[in-house]
Amino acid sequence: MKEKYEGIDGLKAYAIIGIVLMHVIANGEYRIEGFVFERLIPSFTNLVFLFxxxxxxxxxCGYCQKFKDKKISVGDFYTKRYRKIWPYFALLCALDFVMSPSRSALYEVFANLTLCQGLLPNANISVIGVSWTLAVIFVFYMLFPFFCFLLENKKRAWMAVICAVIYNFVCSTYFFDESHIADRVAVNFSARTNILYCAVYFIVGGLFFLYRNELAEFASKHKVIAGGILLIATVAYFAVGGNTLTMLFFCVAALVYTLGCNRGGGTGQSSCQVPWQYQLRDLPVPHGNLSCA
Incomplete structure (x- = not known):
């Protein structure tokens, strides 16, 4: 029997709404003051790491066990990834190029259409520039068989988490600082858009998969504690600043609380899910199947 994590569909929906609000404020000429518009909504940019x-x-949930049991081939896996993402993304790239045609845009459209742009060093693609998240996630898809190897047991998974945290630190303090990259624009975007900087979030998500039953049981029995930890994580994010540690703390707390909600009804259905019309399931947002055998 598969257990569906529909509460995480709701979490994903709230994150989508937050990111949309952030882009509206960032790209609009709104002169609105106050904590909500000056700090809260702009901070929603980091919800991409929650994604x-x-x-x-x-x-x-969708593929790890299938790879281990050899129930899905590598070819089928990558074909499904391209089919899910490519058509809609290709349409957006074509529209962007038609609106602003140039030789550089043509090069960038080619890179985008391969979905391999995340492998470029220090890429600063302007055609659908916000798709840097998609580029990083697709590199994660490319590496997913290796990712399954890292999660073969909990000891190896914890070692991978430690290495990923170190990589995140050295990316932001050494490999992508101003002494190694002369272009200021590249400094601002390179670390954030690099798979090794972001790997810690994917690997911690995999660690959750290994401990999903224990975490869900704890959070379902102690919802007040789980909710309190999430509140503390939120306050810490704004009090200390939006660095990797505070963002990891928030993402972990949010996911633990949501897993607890999933156990709330005792039927595999989430007790804190949003209505289906707000879950935004049909948007081409990269994620796996949120159900586990």
Missing amino acids: MMVSGFGMC
Whole structure:
């Protein structure tokens, strides 16, 4: 029997709404003051890392055991990834190029259409520039068989988490600082758009998969504690600042609380899911199947 994590569909929906609000404020000429518009909504940009953690968890739910049992081939896996993402993304790239045609845009459209643009070093693609998240996630898809190897047991998974945390730190303090990259624009975007910087979120999502039953049982029995931890994580994010540690703390707390809600009804259905019309299931947002055998 498969257990569906529909509460995470709701979490994903709220994250989508937050990211949309952030882009509306960032790209509009709104002169509105106050905490909500100056700090809260702009901070929603980091919800992309929550997506990465959910993607790591969801991909493990949908495919990790299938790879181990050889129930899905590598060819079928990659074909499904391209079919899910490519048509809609290709349409957006074509529209962008038609509106602003140039030789550089043509090169960038080609890179986008391969879905391999995440492998470019220090890429700063302007055609559908916000798709840098998609580029990072698709590199994660490319590496997913290796990812399953890292999650073969809990000891190896914890070692991978430690290495990923170190990689995140050295990416932001050494490999992508101003002494190694002269272009200021590249400095701002390179670390964030690099798979090794973001790997910690995917791997922690996989770690959640390994401990999903224990975490769900704890959070379902102690919802007040889980909710309190999520509140503390939120306050810490704004009090300390939006660095990797505070964002990891928030993402972990949010996912633990949501897993607890999933156990709330005792039927595999989430007790804190949003209505289906708000779950935005049909948007081409990269994630795995949020159900586990």
